[in-house]
Amino acid sequence: MLPNHRVTARVGAGHEEPLAHLDAGGSFTTPVSVGVFSDGGFGGASRAWHRYAHHVMPSGGETRPVLYNSWEATGFQLDEANQLALAERVAAIGCELFVMDDGWFGKRVDDHAGLGDWTPNPDRFPDGLGPLIKHVTRLGMRFGIWVEPEMVNPDSDLYRAHPDWVYATPGYPRHELRNQLVLDVGRPEVAEWLHGWLDALLSGHDIAFVKWDMNRPVTDPGPGPQWAQRHAEGVYTILDRLRRDHPGVRFESCASGGSRVDLGILARTDQVWPSDNTDAADRLHIQEGFSLAYPARAMTAWVTDAPNFLTGHRLPLRFRFHVAMSGVLGVGGDLNAWTADERAEAAQLIALYKQIRPVVQHGELHRLRSPRTSTAPALAYARGDEVVVFQWLHRHRFGEPAPPARLAFLPPDGTWVDAETGATFPAGYLRVHGVDAGLSRDHDSAVTVLRRRS
Numbered sequence: 299m300l301p302n303h304r305v306t307a308r309v310g311a312g313h314e315e316p317l318a319h320l321d322a323g324g325s326f327t328t329p330v331s332v333g334v335f336s337d338g339g340f341g342g343a344s345r346a347w348h349r350y351a352h353h354v355m356p357s358g359g360e361t362r363p364v365l366y367n368s369w370e371a372t373g374f375q376l377d378e379a380n381q382l383a384l385a386e387r388v389a390a391i392g393c394e395l396f397v398m399d400d401g402w403f404g405k406r407v408d409d410h411a412g413l414g415d416w417t418p419n420p421d422r423f424p425d426g427l428g429p430l431i432k433h434v435t436r437l438g439m440r441f442g443i444w445v446e447p448e449m450v451n452p453d454s455d456l457y458r459a460h461p462d463w464v465y466a467t468p469g470y471p472r473h474e475l476r477n478q479l480v481l482d483v484g485r486p487e488v489a490e491w492l493h494g495w496l497d498a499l500l501s502g503h504d505i506a507f508v509k510w511d512m513n514r515p516v517t518d519p520g521p522g523p524q525w526a527q528r529h530a531e532g533v534y535t536i537l538d539r540l541r542r543d544h545p546g547v548r549f550e551s552c553a554s555g556g557s558r559v560d561l562g563i564l565a566r567t568d569q570v571w572p573s574d575n576t577d578a579a580d581r582l583h584i585q586e587g588f589s590l591a592y593p594a595r596a597m598t599a600w601v602t603d604a605p606n607f608l609t610g611h612r613l614p615l616r617f618r619f620h621v622a623m624s625g626v627l628g629v630g631g632d633l634n635a636w637t638a639d640e641r642a643e644a645a646q647l648i649a650l651y652k653q654i655r656p657v658v659q660h661g662e663l664h665r666l667r668s669p670r671t672s673t674a675p676a677l678a679y680a681r682g683d684e685v686v687v688f689q690w691l692h693r694h695r696f697g698e699p700a701p702p703a704r705l706a707f708l709p710p711d712g713t714w715v716d717a718e719t720g721a722t723f724p725a726g727y728l729r730v731h732g733v734d735a736g737l738s739r740d741h742d743s744a745v746t747v748l749r750r751r752s
Contacts, residue, residue: 330561344591365393402427431504441505576608601630685747
């Protein structure tokens with residue numbers, strides 16, 4: 299660095315504010331910058347990014363479990379009894395991780411109160427979280443929990459004790475969004491408090507998974523850009539400490555959907571939530587965009603209820619599953635409202651996912667037809683001598699069937715076997731003609747597993 303150099307950031311039209319003032323011999327460390335070059339188009343560039351992301355992620359070599367999240371089933375109205383009953387249904391369809399969402403702590407009966415008071419609600423969990431966690435474990439699942447550590451409701455014991463801990467611009471009113479304010483995690487005392495209760499929660503309970511949410515932006519940070527750097531460093535430091543002291547716990551980053559998805563957070567978390575929009579038809583587009591830079595191993599994808607709570611679409615359960623199975627499969631629907639036939643179909647599809655997930659989560663992605671340009675999108679994952687092909691027919695035109703999905707990426711020699719039917723295909727046939735799944739109706743879908751024989 300040059301003597302007396304000033305590092306600046308543009309914060310408005312024509313205005314710059316210092317990020318740091320450096321004396322002679324001083325230094326300033328920027329975030330890591332990464333670039334990639336590929337002569338293989340978007341597909342080649344994506345696969346290069348994916349390989350790098352697997353290297354960056356702290357548990358990139360692991361295979362992620364099938365999770366269930368309680369939100370759509372019980373919302374804020376959860377308690378020990380309904381979570382115990384729900385866990386029974388969840389285990390019966392083959393889920394491996396039961397995640398209890400918002401509403402378990404403080405006076406959190408709706409979104410007006412409780413954030414910041416991170417102890418179990420005594421009316422809902424009179425003996426704490428222990429009995430529920432033990433029951434979930436006896437059912438053969440691990441237990442996970444939702445938290446929103448950087449947030450506080452004004453109606454909370456924390457805010458009443460420390461109203462100065464939130465972001466605020468001097469001379470201006472504090473702006474609430476979602477009835478909440480944002481804690482200034484860049485302040486050492488706030489970061490230490492935040493780490494302390496999370497550390498105690500994980501030390502005192504057999505918790506395997508933390509869904510770390512952040513549901514509103516910072517709107518009143520005060521003057522200068524330094525707050526953003528301090529906040530990011532605070533969050534990173536907390537996560538680094540928690541991972542060091544609780545190496546068996548896995549973390550998911552969620553920020554009002556996919557607002558915090560980058561390699562910085564992926565270096566400290568195990569998967570991320572791309573969007574609160576779980577409509578399967580929309581997810582085809584969302585997940586394609588996500589896949590340009592990030593691997594399926596990082597992408598949580600849920601099967602939720604029909605009609606979808608955002609779009610009202612009533613898509614078949616099989617279609618919804620096949621979309622979510624092309625990432626890290628989760629179930630977020632209200633299993634109490636599913637029919638016996640739906641739960642049986644879900645169990646079959648979850649069993650299939652467990653067979654193919656090593657290829658999906660660790661294989662190389664090949665986008666075959668884009669949902670942006672085709673009503674019959676398709677993609678494939680390849681790993682070693684196994685290929686998993688996903689095909690969907692979102693809208694058929696004049697009754698025309700979906701075209702076969704051509705696997706031009708296969709090596710030209712060898713024979714491939716359809717794991718379900720036993721049919722064999724020369725590699726040349728699959729490269730030129732493709733996999734014909736026979737899709738002919740709106741919202742048909744198929745998953746084809748191919749294994750190389752020679």
